[in-house]
Amino acid sequence: MNKNLSHLFEIINKEKRTIIGLMSGTSLDGLDIALCEFSGHGLETKVVVRAFETMAYGSEFKESIKSIFAKRQVDLERVCLLNAFIGSYHADLILNCLQKWGIAPSEVDAIASHGQTIYHAPLSLHQQHNMPNATLQIGDGDRIAVKTGILTLSDFRQKHVAAGGEGAPLAVYGDYLLFSEKGQDRIMLNIGGIANFTFLPGDLNTDRIFSTDVGPGNTLMDAYVQANLPGKYYDANSEIALAGTCSKPLLAALLDHSFFAQGFPKTTGPELFNLSYLANAQKTSNTKGISVQDVLATLNRFSAIGICDAIERTVQKDSYKIFVSGGGMHNPLLLSSIKEILGQDTISDTAELGVLPDAKEAVLFATLANETLVGNGLSFGQNQTRLPSVHMGKISFPE
Ligand SMILES: Nc1ncnc2c1ncn2[C@@H]1O[C@H](COP(=O)(O)OP(=O)(O)OP(=O)(O)O)[C@@H](O)[C@H]1O
Ligand SMILES: CC(=O)N[C@H]1[C@@H]2OC[C@@H](O2)[C@@H](O)[C@@H]1O[C@H](C)C(=O)O
Structure with missing residues (x-):
């Protein structure tokens, strides 16, 4: 069997999984990194947040993101470069953080990366009735996986949109499972x-x-x-x-x-x-x-x-x-x-x-990854928010 897939099965079969959740939000203050230990799934999910850190962004990095953030017209080359750059930069921040915490990358089973939202376009905002709900997060998951050597799940919002949602808020899934x-x-x-x-x-x-x-x-x-x-x-x-x-x-x-x-x-x-x-x-x-x-x-x-x-x-x-x-x-x-x-x-x-408020969104993405790896599927039935009952996140292997 492909080595990446057998490693994936090992992670799935573990009693406990160590998953790093990442969030970089609209405030552009920094990358939130939460080291979480999970057991169970669905309503039986148990999480312990072993460490949390916000790695502050430098002003040059903030300015680069601002140049393409929530703007209808941008330099497309910059978008392309930043997609790769943010992936690598986030990988570096994770590696620095792990070193600070005295944890080897091999002790981490998976990374759950939100990426950086650069444009959010539900139909109600874009008003083009022949076009779907759409949202775009950049910071390529493959880069994070290759640079850290850790299996990475990323781009969570696309499945939500594909299944009829607006790509947000996703917090509801973690809130339901954890709280x-x-x-x-x-x-x-x-x-x-x-x-x-x-x-x-x-x-x-x-x-x-x-x-x-x-x-x-x-x-x-x-x-x-x-x-x-x-x-x-x-x-x-x-x-x-x-x-x-x-x-x-x-x-x-x-x-x-x-x-x-x-x-x-x-x-x-x-x-x-x-x-x-x-x-x-x-x-x-x-x-x-x-x-x-x-x-x-x-x-x-x-x-x-x-x-x-x-x-x-x-x-x-x-x-x-x-x-x-x-x-x-x-x-x-x-x-x-x-x-x-x-x-x-x-x-x-x-x-x-049991979850520090500043860490909550990073823990949320780790929870979504845990569910994708070991969950049996959530069913929200006829929920009034029309919550898509889906697993989210794309899997990137390190090799
Ligand atoms: N002491 C404080 N007083 C007032 N506002 C504060 C204080 N500390 C933080 N904030 C506010 O919180 C913001 C950062 O919030 P947070 O980290 O939740 O944003 P985010 O994760 O980027 O957002 P989002 O959830 O939209 O993605 C700051 O930009 C500031 O507006
Ligand atoms: C498209 C996007 O990035 N949306 C964010 C943003 O920041 C807050 C709010 O707008 C929320 O809808 C969402 O993030 C959180 C984590 C969510 O999806 O629940």
């Missing part, structure tokens, strides 16, 4: 560049699981800070927003977009929520002259309203418990607005469930 709890309705809220949430019903009825993107988390605030405050990357601890006042006319203009009127579930990205979106809202609301502090206070409230409105419109009020993750959970003004609007005294985070 469902009989007797407790849970909302798993991730506030990354774009915010999304999963509703996990306490009766474990898969038909009632619900998941959607809701609009911007940090992406607009980050983009505005980067464009207006040289040297700053984001509004750390909401310090700037806290010094301002939310502008009602600007807030109303930001909310006046068909995305918010559209039904659920839906997905979005910086292709829509970018500085042109803000400039347009400032123009129509005649608020171009307001201070940087007021703009950030307004953008902060805008994110909070998008998140809460989506939850209120799709999940019965009852007694759900919210578990937050993603960088936006470190934004105190945003969190206090969410609590105020939803009438929640406290919001927990996923650390309470």
Whole structure:
């Protein structure tokens, strides 16, 4: 038998598998690397996160990605080169991280690589009715496999799109497998560049699981800070927003977009929520002259309203418990607005469930890989989110 395939069977037959999950999101802050140990699959999945690290990206690398990120017109040669470069670069970051942790690559069974989203185009965004939902992540999995010598699963979103989804959010799969709890309705809220949430019903009825993107988390605030405050990357601890006042006319203009009127579930990205979106809202609301502090206070409230409105419109009020993750959970003004609007005294985070909030998305992709390697197939039946019941990820062998 082909040596790669016999190695694959060895991994599948193991009691426990060590899988590295990778995530590099819309904020372009760095590569999240989670070293996970799995046993079981499906609802029996058990994961222990043995180590986690965010390997920060250098400014030159961030600028290269930004030059092609969420843009309709780009230098195609740059896209081609970056697809290869990101694969190699991520492989180097993994090898550095393993060395730091004192773990040999041979101890790792598989890598689960999300890659870098450079364009997300569901039909609702591209509006070309003869074209399908589409999404594009780059950072070639073969490069990661060859350079690290570790079997690599990558490009997870393509199967989701092929099976009728929008390619996102995929968090719902990991949320369902790792965090469902009989007797407790849970909302798993991730506030990354774009915010999304999963509703996990306490009766474990898969038909009632619900998941959607809701609009911007940090992406607009980050983009505005980067464009207006040289040297700053984001509004750390909401310090700037806290010094301002939310502008009602600007807030109303930001909310006046068909995305918010559209039904659920839906997905979005910086292709829509970018500085042109803000400039347009400032123009129509005649608020171009307001201070940087007021703009950030307004953008902060805008994110909070998008998140809460989506939850209120799709999940019965009852007694759900919210578990937050993603960088936006470190934004105190945003969190206090969410609590105020939803009438929640406290919001927990996923650390309470054994997964560090900053590591959650990387753990998610490792979970998807575990399911593809050893799962028996998930069935979401007639789920209201129309979740494709598929295994995701393409397998790259090292040799
Ligand atoms: N102390 C803080 N105060 C305010 N905001 C913070 C703080 N720490 C992190 N953030 C926000 O979190 C962002 C990083 O979030 P995260 O790493 O979840 O993004 P991502 O993984 O790129 O996003 P996505 O989930 O959209 O792919 C930062 O860019 C910043 O906006
Ligand atoms: C296309 C894409 O990369 N989408 C990301 C992005 O970042 C947050 C939100 O938008 C989410 O839909 C998704 O990532 C997470 C990991 C997901 O699929 O659940």
